Amino acid sequence: MQPFTYVRPDTLEQALHEAAEPGASVLAGGTTMVDLMRGDLAAPRRVVDIGHLPGLSEIDLSGPVLRFGALARMADAAEDAALKRDYPALAESLQLAASQQLRNAATLGGNLLQRTRCPYFRNGVSACNKRVPGSGCSALDGEDREMALFGISDACVANYPGDWGTALAAFDTAVEIRSAAASRTVPLANFHVAYGDDPARETVLEQGEIVTAITVRATPAGRGSTYAKVRDRQSYAYALVSAAVALEMDGDTVASARVSLGGVASKPWRSAEAEAVLTGATLTEAAGLRAGEAAFAGARPGRHNAFKVELGRRVVARAALTASRRA
Amino acid sequence: MDGGIGLPVTRRDAPGKVSGDAQYAADFPHAGCAYAALTTSSIARGRIVRIDTAQAERAAGVQMVLTHRSLNEGLGEETFAMKGGHMQSSFLPLTSDEVHYAGQIVSLVIADTQEQAEAASRLIAIDYDAQPASASMDDGDRVEKPLESKSIDVGNANAALAISPVTIDATYVTPAQHHNPIELYATSAEWREGRLLVHVPSQWVMGTRMGLATIFGIPAEDVHVECPYVGGGFGGKATILPHTVLIAMAARRLGRAVKLVVPREAMFTVGSFRPATRSRVRLAAERDGTITAVSHEQAGQSATIDHVSFAVTEVTARMYASPNIRVRESTVATDVNTPGFQRAPAEAPGFFGFECAVDELAVALGMDPVALRTKNEPARDPVGNLAWSSRKLTECFARGAELFGWSRRTPEPGSMVAEDGALIGYGCATACYPSASGPSAARIRYSADGVCIVSLSAHDLGTGAYTVMGQIAAEVLGVPNHLVRVQLGDSTLPSGIIAGGSVTTSSSGSAVHVTALAVRDALLRAAGGGELVDGFVVSPDGSRRPATEVLAECTSGFIEETGVWKPDSISDKQMQNGLAGGMAFSSALGKYATYSFGAQFAEVRVDPLLRTVRVHRMVGVFDCGRIINPRTARSNLAGGMIWGASFALLEETQIDRKRARFANTDLAGYHFSTNADIGEVVVEMLDGSDTLANPIGTKGVGEIGIVGMPAAIANAVYHATGVRVRKTPIQVEDLLV
Known part of the structure; x- marks a missing residue:
């Protein structure tokens, strides 16, 4: 960790001014930021603590648009009875993430900004275009079992690790952003950036901008949703493959489908291909597997992660079957 | 009696661990302590051609920067544990410009604070001449080296395999693994008037003492290794890790206590690990299931810098009744830190x-x-x-x-x-x-207040040694559990045995047993004869008096004995070596x-x-x-x-x-x-x-x-x-x- 100045503003406005300073970074729950700083992967000169700011931690599920304050804790949403009932995919994605201790501390806004667990990014030594732009990508010819299959480039194949962001991608989600000068709302689909030549850039967030809320357009498909996650162990591990599926059913037939994938892409990954196969289909395991096959048709596997295509096909099928039973 | 053998006595160390009172190696305070940070090699094999420490040396709070250019010290007569010494490796980092494995320590910065040491270590610039390296035993350029002395042949397994009606021939592999104890490796060292005090998580305080004494050329009595608790050892803390030597060297040069806590990432390369293995197993049987041949050939990953072999086939050869047995061992050297016990x-x-x-x-x-x-x-x-x-x-x-x-x-x-x-x-x-088992000593003091103190430099890695050593004494002396105290993990105590090879209870427990018998005999002599029953001395005439009454009559108010036990197959000379901190196991x-x-x-x-x-x-x-x-x-x-x-x-x-x-x-x-x-x-x-x-x-x-x-x-x-x-x-x- 490198020396820094810690500031704890009293209001969001003050925080936005502080965050606009060059070299400033925002600290909310701290579960990602402190980890990055201790590993020398982030070295802010000024740390702006917003974790205590009032008015940013409400969860409001009552209106036509669900609203999650950026400072709401993962645990608060994971344990929210209405969310569990009406949008089980969202609640499950949080429940299956991290550990209880981390969920108690980590915020919903910060969660979207998690950085990859790619070991070459984390180890501080190996060539990594994300850590040292232009230095190369060690994962391309190294250990790539956990790497991504979608949204990658020859500069970077790292995975987006988040579960919450993945589940949100199945819905009509937007991210509310404030800066000292302005505010804007960005659809989640455009919030994260797939890797091109500059994998160091992961979101559209600019210096001085703070995520203040996440919104989701209410949908009856929420009730017919699930988040399925396969990982090496039963708890406290990132997804090898995960899938959120939300369905509206007309008898045995799928009236509408929403599918997103995690553990396999550089960003939360919506699969229009899987949705197209599911929509109008009679939902059987075979149909679920066909949807999964469509989801992974465009995958670009590396040397040790091709199994994620077959595993992903099955995860989509399992999630679709679970979702259909709820719909 | 509530504290004897066979009872589920609760762990004596539990309250301290639960309350946070238990002090682990990195918890011990040292007045005026300086802090160390490591830099490790980014390449796996080659040479350091330039190392620029000027900026780091000028950085705030920096007291010393050690590299291969400034260390100018070595292990002396000390060496790798598997060559008869106490070190995790025969190679001491910073003694040469050569890089033998990725993650090798290439510099050590010591500063007034941990943050200053870490900040300065980032300012060291190193250029390497990298050479090709292989860390996997499966790499094409690796050579399998047979270890002929480990071969066992009974009958003719190959012939039996050729004619038996049912056979199996398959190859199995296991990967490298690391101990990953939750307690990180940590060392603090302080010199006081020529004596060295070291706090280090250790499964072998006596071996650490002996090894450090050899390296620094001082009497073993002048090295004090203290480690009452170990937060997970698993074999990784059985030998002296090289950074412990470096920290002690730095402390001596600075004339100041120095502490290092190894970051998780570096834990993978500054100590040992479980090496990868490849086993080919062939079995033959009659149709009724009578095994006619057992053949097991194992290759184990070793290191270029140290030869390491964990020969399992001498055990697997003894599992099943077979007239024909054939086992072979080999190793494959790789460019990694020295593997070790896990x-x-x-x-x-x-x-x-x-x-x-x-x-x-x-x-x-x-x-x-x-x-x-x-x-x-x-x-x-x-x-x-x-x-x-x-x-x-x-x-x-x-x-x-x-x-x-x-x-x-x-x-x-x-x-x-x-x-x-x-x-x-x-x-x-x-x-x-x-x-197996080995020689161990123990000291027991039984006092008039009823307290029985059992002391020896064995180790409790969370395994229960604090508890069982007391039970073995309590069994002989009839002392209630709440009056039993046990001291472990300190090299100033009578010599316990290394916590390795599952030997602690058999070895140090036997030493406690014979020592307790000596205390009992001394007590009965003081009482003028009789028997000790449930904490009472029962005279030949049948009268009973509490043992504490007899102890109160002793001039000192207690009886204390120090005893030694060794397995029969260990010679007196081997025993002396073992008690001094050498490796001495019966087979x-x-x-x-x-x-x-x-x-x-x-x-x-x-x-x-x-x-x-x-x-x-x-x-x-x-x-x-x-x-x-x-x-x-x-x-x-x-x-x-x-x-x-x-x-x-x-x-x-x-x-x-x-x-x-x-x-x-x-x-x-x-x-x-x-x-x-x-x-x-x-x-x-x-x-x-x-x-x-x-x-x-x-x-x-x-x-x-x-x-x-x-x-x-x-x-x-x-x-x-x-x-x-x-x-x-x-x-x-x-x-x-």
């Missing part, structure tokens, strides 16, 4: 392949795997024809099968299905661990063959679509001789079984072969079991004292728990799925067929 170093990886092969033989014979093992139970050691000091493996299998419900098993793979559709698999395996093969045994069972549940595996339950029944404390023994054995589940399904240090470095060097990438991964764990220990092993009748408990579990789980996965996975960890991709 819980059941030879047995845990070696039994995976061997016991999977036995399961494959059972399948080929159409025979129940328990019945096959029982049918081939050897009456005597099949290699040396020695009698067993005790061997109740058949009873372990019988009881284990009963506890597990093995009779419910239908042999066809995939034939057992749970209500939720999960495929059920049942598997079993044999576990075995050599029961498991002396007059008798002395091993702990176990039968281990696993039930797995496999998701039929996703093919993920869960360990639903595990059962282990063990023959470990007399059990001093069923609570701590159970805990130790269950911990081993849980680690075995981790071994089977999770643990692997991935090797980036292109860069010849360990890839997943943090706890997010290196997976071991969480609570959610472990279902029910049932442990039972058969009654029985093995007094041919030692006077208290114990055999080793510490390591056997892990030994059979990886194979039992792999065999259960086969039973559930019909897929035979011949490597660990067994991962979801191995079953996506």
Whole structure:
């Protein structure tokens, strides 16, 4: 960790001014930021603590648009009875993430900004275009079992690790952003950036901008949703493959489908291909597997992660079957 | 009496650990302490051609920067533990410009604060001349070196394999693994008037003392190693890690205490690890299941800088009655930090392949795997024809099968299905661990206030030594548990034994036993004869008086004795060396063959679509001789079984072969079991004292728990799925067929 100045503003406005300073970074729950700083992967000169700011931690599920304050804790949403009932995919994605201790501390806004667990990014030594732009990508010819299959480039194949962001991608989600000068709302689909030549850039967030809320357009498909996650162990591990599926059913037939994938892409990954196969289909395991096959048709596997295509096909099928039973 | 042998006395160290009072190595304060930060090599092999420390030396608070250009010291006469010394490696970093492995320490910055040391270490600029390197034993340029002295031949296994009606020939691999204790490696060192005080997590304080004394050319009495608690050792803290020497050197030069806490990432390369293995197992049998040949060839990963071999085949050769036995050992040198001990170093990886092969033989014979093992139970050691000091493996299998419900098993793979559709698999395996012992001393003071203090420099790694050492004394002296005190982990105490090879209770426990007998005899002499019964001296005339009354009449108010115990096969000279901090173990093969045994069972549940595996339950029944404390023994054995589940399904240090470095060097990438991964764990220990092993009748408990579990789980996965996975960890991709 490198020396820094810690500031704890009293209001969001003050925080936005502080965050606009060059070299400033925002600290909310701290579960990602402190980890990055201790590993020398982030070295802010000024740390702006917003974790205590009032008015940013409400969860409001009552209106036509669900609203999650950026400072709401993962645990608060994971344990929210209405969310569990009406949008089980969202609640499950949080429940299956991290550990209880981390969920108690980590915020919903910060969660979207998690950085990859790619070991070459984390180890501080190996060539990594994300850590040292232009230095190369060690994962391309190294250990790539956990790497991504979608949204990658020859500069970077790292995975987006988040579960919450993945589940949100199945819905009509937007991210509310404030800066000292302005505010804007960005659809989640455009919030994260797939890797091109500059994998160091992961979101559209600019210096001085703070995520203040996440919104989701209410949908009856929420009730017919699930988040399925396969990982090496039963708890406290990132997804090898995960899938959120939300369905509206007309008898045995799928009236509408929403599918997103995690553990396999550089960003939360919506699969229009899987949705197209599911929509109008009679939902059987075979149909679920066909949807999964469509989801992974465009995958670009590396040397040790091709199994994620077959595993992903099955995860989509399992999630679709679970979702259909709820719909 | 509430504190004697065989009772489930609760752990004496528990309140301190729960309350936070227990001080671990890095917790000890040192006045005016300076702090150290490491830099490690980014390349795996080559040479440092430039190292610029000027900026770092000028940085705020920096007291010293050590590199190969400024150290100018070495290990002296001290060396690698497996060459008779005490070091984790024969190579001391900073003694040359050569880089032998990725993550090698290349500089050490010492500053007034931890943050200053870390900040300055980032300012060191290093240029390397990198050479090609291989960290994997599977790399094409690696050469397998046979170890002919480890070969065993009985009869003619190859000939029997050629003519037997049923044979198995398969190769199994296990990966490199790391200990990953939650307590990080840490050293603080301080010199006071020529004497060295070291706080370091250690499984061998006497060996650490002796090694440091040799390196610094001072009498052993002038080195004090203190380590009352160890937050997970697993073999990784058994030897002196090189950075401990460097920190002591720095402290001497600075004339100031210096502390280093090793970051998690560097834990993978500044100490040892469990090396990868490859086992080819061939078995032959008659159609009735009579085994006619056992052949096991194991190759183990070693290091270019040190030769390391964990020969499991001398144990697997003794598992089954076979007229023809052939085993071979070899090693493959790789460009890695020196591998070392990790819980059941030879047995845990070696039994995976061997016991999977036995399961494959059972399948080929159409025979129940328990019945096959029982049918081939050897009456005597099949290699040396020695009698067993005790061997109740058949009873372990019988009881284990009963506890597990093995009779419910239908042999066809995939034939057992749970209500939720999960495929059920049942598997079993044999576990075995050599029961060795070595010399140990102990001191016991029994005072008029009733307090009995047992002191020796043995170690409690969370294993229960604080508790069982007191029980052994209490058994002889009849002292109530609340008056028993135990001191361990300090080199100023009478010499205990290394916490390695599952020897602590047999060795140091025997020393406590003979010392307690000496205290008893002295007490009875002071009382003018009689017997000691439940803390009372009973005179020949039948009168009773409390022992404390006799003690109060002693001039000093206490009786204190220091005793020594050694196994018969150890000479007096070996004993003296052992007590001074040298390695002195009896062999498991002396007059008798002395091993702990176990039968281990696993039930797995496999998701039929996703093919993920869960360990639903595990059962282990063990023959470990007399059990001093069923609570701590159970805990130790269950911990081993849980680690075995981790071994089977999770643990692997991935090797980036292109860069010849360990890839997943943090706890997010290196997976071991969480609570959610472990279902029910049932442990039972058969009654029985093995007094041919030692006077208290114990055999080793510490390591056997892990030994059979990886194979039992792999065999259960086969039973559930019909897929035979011949490597660990067994991962979801191995079953996506």
